[in-house]
Amino acid sequence: MNPAFEEALQARLLWMQVRSCGSLGLHHLAGLAAHEAYWRVERLAVKQAHGDLPYGAKCPPLLIDVPRLATLYEQAYHDEALVVEEERKEAAQLQRQRDKERHAKACIERNDWEALDLPTPEHLSAELYAGKGERIDGHFLHYDSDDGIVWVDNPYGVEGCLGEEPTVALCRRFLSRIAKGGMYGPEP
Incomplete structure (x- = not known):
């Protein structure tokens, strides 16, 4: 099974527990299931932001009809995508600086x-x-x-x-x- 789909499915099953436990008055259990569902959705979004497709920025279909989970996924993805982009920019800048230093050292050695x-x-x-x-x-x-x-x-x-x-x-x-x-x- 696709790991991303499996994670989305687990979050959705946990959300079903939230709804079931909540309707039975088992609010403590509903709260525990909700926290784990939130954690799984955030973890999935973070992995997707790092390029672990298939969902990317698009909320997984299993979560789209649960507004809390869909919103959480989209926000977590967006936040992590910003971090990933900043890390990529920093890495590219560092590589350019290293290339410049390497080029400079070679030219200095040649007295060019x-x-x-x-x-x-x-x-x-x-x-x-x-x-x-x-x-x-x-x-x-x-x-x-x-x-x-x-x-x-x-x-x-x-x-x-x-x-x-x-x-x-x-x-x-x-x-x-x-x-x-x-x-x-x-x-x-």
């Missing part, structure tokens, strides 16, 4: 900054030493030769000290972090 749409560390260092500010991935870098400090404004406008001299090594660390999806300074 052009593939990352970033300047080379040597170019960045030379520009900063020349007193020119550089905008890179929402960050603005400039070197204050009087203080001997490389300042960076992050995409949120928060200023911070990147380091002292704009050496190639410092520029490489900065560019590597940016290439991997990082940011300098506090984030909201």
Whole structure:
């Protein structure tokens, strides 16, 4: 027997117990049967939201004429479907971030900054030493030769000290972090 159908059938049989016990005045037993029926309907809806078809968002035919169970199924399915969709989005975002980091590491190892749409560390260092500010991935870098400090404004406008001299090594660390999806300074 189909497990989803079996679960719907069990919930429906329990609902028959609720109605029978209620009409006989056995309210405690009716309450117990109702709780188990609700539990089974919610469990079925959650499984369906995770792709354990055949019902999906559509209420099982065995439950459709019991408004409490039908409503419970639809609400539980909807709530769980939102959770499932959010989990899928988070997993896809995490996979994109991992792919970006893998690509960035490979490009950095090859010293292929052009593939990352970033300047080379040597170019960045030379520009900063020349007193020119550089905008890179929402960050603005400039070197204050009087203080001997490389300042960076992050995409949120928060200023911070990147380091002292704009050496190639410092520029490489900065560019590597940016290439991997990082940011300098506090984030909201």
